[in-house]
Amino acid sequence: MISHQFPVLIVVTPLILSFFVNVVGWWDKRYCVPIVFVALSVSLFSAIGALEAVIKHGGPIHYHLGNWQPPWGIEYVIDYLNTPILVAIAFISILVLIFSQRSIEKELPESKIPQFYTLFLLNVTGLLGITVTGDAFNLYVLLEIASFSAYAIIGIGERGADFSAFRYVIFGTIGACAYLLGVGYLYIVTGSLNMADLHHLLPKLYYSRAVLVGMAFFLVGVGIKMGIFPFHTWMPDAYTYAPSTVSALLAPLFTKVGAYVMIRLLFTIFEPSFSIKLYPVAEILGWIAAAGIVFACVMALAQSDLKRMFCYLIVGEMGYILIGIASANRLGLTGAILHIINDMFMMACLFTVAGAIMYKTGDRNIYRFRYLHRKMPITLGVFVVGALSVVGVPPMCGFFSKWYLILGTIEAKKWILLGVLLASSLVNAILFFRVIENAYLEPRGEHAFAHDGGHPSISLDEVPWSMLIPMLMIAAGIILLGIFSGVIIKHIIQFAVPASF
Amino acid sequence: MLEQIVSRYNYWIYIILILIGFYGMMAKNNLLKKLIGMNIFQWALILYYVSIGAKKGGTVPILSEEAGSPFEHLKAIQCVNPLPHVLMLTAIVVGVATTGIALALLIIIYRRYGTLEEDEIIEELRR
């Protein structure tokens, strides 16, 4: 039955079709986007099918690659934790694809478009694969697939992109190698690479120093990929100078998948008690998170480039997720997982808006946004939805994940983390209202034109519909995710949190 | 203490190589040297993995049912572990691909800025 194949379809379809994109694109460029669209639709459909199967089955579904039994073979596991993330990745990548058609025309020479879409598809393949796999080494492979394509498509951006991409290569490789070292250490002591198997084998070995060092390497590696402070330094440059579509694809998805890997690491490979009772891993993460959020807020305030500001925002959001993990209780972890999904949508919203503004005006300096609301009212409307979500105004989704994070810190009595959460919401408000003010209000001299009945017309100059529709759908998604967050939590996330909490 | 070092020489070698690679990546100004450092870093890792599969007196993991061949009645414990070798094949490929991308980027950077020195490039970008 095809439903059994869902876990592997999600990854294999884009992987194979990416090859076809390159070949077919060489023959006729217009077929690139449809092929990518088909590939991602199959993934989305499989992801949704898998979601239904997981809910119906009440537990994880396994797929053994090549029919080899784990732990000797590689298996793909879809359980309550990764199934909503899979759906979100597939959905957002389709929307970004539709968005990219016009946006990439302006920023890339035409001959490179098939290659671009090949890399696009490979990137999404890697991300989906990371989320689906149940094998630690397989995760490394897919992580590198995603990273390569990321390095390459970042490098084709504007001035400064190639250098930032190179730096990202160096940094990212350190991260991936650190991850590999972690896997290596665990392999030495247990002889297994399968995540569930490691979960069974490791507890007897928790006293071992090799395991501890392995954990440390893991954290460094995943931290670099996730972009948490102080490993975030590659992010601002890389995402700012990359083409708009590329940032819109990578920023929401790549770092959140890193966060997902972190949760897998701490709660599936290692038992929660390792990170909480045995070694103060969760606590250390909490302090790093707090420092990171403060740093991110300060840096974001100093930026005048819209995309750079968003990049520092990502660092802050990753900090939130870590706070949820650091609270080490059911509420906090629920908030963290919900925040992964919510943040995907929020960042997708913000970065597509930045892309739209770039498409129309070619300028991302927020102090030059005057009259933007006359030219691009719908884009700015979407921006307001995203902004309110990041600040935490209900009914946008951002509020609900913040709510759980706050409850989590209260229950864990971590008052400093709570204070950081609340204070950063206010700083976010300043950040966004600064932009909104510049874009919506048109400062004039005292009493100058207050009664002149309005400006001479600056006409509507919106981005084309193929860019607007994805943005509107993401904005709608933000609101719907917020209103129905209770449903999502009750049916899915509740079971994703380890039972020991 | 000396015994510790000598008996685990593979670990010490890999640590030293990684540190050399790391030094290259961080401290060197020239981008190509950074890339070489990155390569050393990755290959050290690969060496490490391969070395942990080795066994004293271990033999090739080939099974044979031919009577009289040295591989008859071979028990798993006598074989060298092949899995790290396999994993590292993948890692080598990954390393090669990364190097390829990095070199492509370096070509573009050189064409655009005419130099591969990091500080000069940053200076150029700032203008």
Place this chain on the structure above:
Amino acid sequence: METVHSATPLLAMLASLIGAFLILFTGERNRNLREFWTLAAAVIKFGLIASMLPYILHGKIVEYTIVEVYKGLFLQFRVDTFGMIFALLASFLWIVVSLYSIGYMRDLNEHAQTRYFFCFALAIFGAVGVALAGNLLTLYMFYEILTVATFALVAHKETPEAIKAGRKYLAYLLTGAAFVLFSMAVTYYLTGTLDFKPGGFVAGHGSREILSLVFVTFMIGFGSKAAIMPIHEWLPSAMIAPTPVSALLHAVAVVKAGVFCCLRVILYVFGPKVLSDLGLWIPLAFVVSFTVIVANIIALTQDHLKRRLAFSTINNLSIIILGAALVSHDGIRGAMLHIPFHGFMKITLFMCAGAIYVKTHKEFISEMEGIGKQMPITMAAFTIGALGLTGIPPVCGFISKWYLCLGALEAKEIIFLLVFLASALLDAAYFLPIIYGAFFKKPKFVKDHFDEASFFVVFPIVITAIGSIFFGLFPDAFMHFFKLAVASAKNIMGMGV
């Protein structure tokens, strides 16, 4: 108490939400159609809310759950007697102020009118949402929507001053919201629910210290919107907004929402019994009494008419909170009555100030001498409003102040009775000179000759002024404010004390 499940609250909310977007899409192309949407939405909203009145008066509650967010947390509308008071006030006055806005905006040929009407509709959406909310979470959601929607209204003029005022507004209110969020989270953590109950629901769920801390943070949070001193500074600065904005939002909707939330916390989250046990009502009463007196003293020194009215509003808001803080039957009645009555009177005063500005471009009281002869209707309405605020019958202000004083006596604290009386005296001291100057002094420049403002501007003023007298004579007629207030007080005090 019987609960009726009905979608009417949701429909009422949708009326203004859909109206807002219709306004946005109609835009400047067809002004009359756009104004029609505003008025239609206002009338429909008021009608829907009023339709729930019979149920409420019979002691039932109208409830509608949108969705369950988590165990024990809902997005839910629950309309009870207290919520009804505020909802009726906000939706009725929206109709009135919409008429006024149309006149004001067209007379002055203001810019960005579409944005104005859009944000107005959203603001009322938020305010009525606050009124109809059945628990703290829903309340917080609409509270935030209200803050965000009114930002563009405060900064409407887009002068550097206005933008600064807008920023100040956001700074105060969003910081307050952060405090509220914290208090809300702790409350949910302690009690497992956020639903309002007459008489409170936190009793016995936490230590004295924690409950006191949460109460204080709640009061700081909502107090910023209710303009308690010293977090009141945004309100006088916000007077830079166009007068209809000041009129509805800052005399009625925004600050009343703040006061409403404060009362919800005092009476429906904590409750009289808990407050007496913790001994919290005395410090609260003293803090707001300070505001009452000091605000009135500052009002005396203001020459800018709208600023004087702003400080008068601050004074009245704290009077309402004081009434509730006195945890007595009559105090609660008086406080709840003062919400709508003050709303009517204050809006009259603000609209008069706006009418004067439209016609004469005068903003300072010292310039307004002799205006009474030229704009008699406007100034007559002003007089009615001013007399009412001072507490002189037959204007409705007398009734609410009467009950407030009774409440002070019931609580056996003479000092607060003195506070009420002193405040009334100060009211007289700064209102009467305006009226005297307007009617009995000669204008400085004899050549100036003004007419009354246009019909759309004057007619609403007349409605609210007559309303103020009408409610003074028949406090229970039409919207049954009196019965609602009495019922609320009974429900609150019935449980516990």
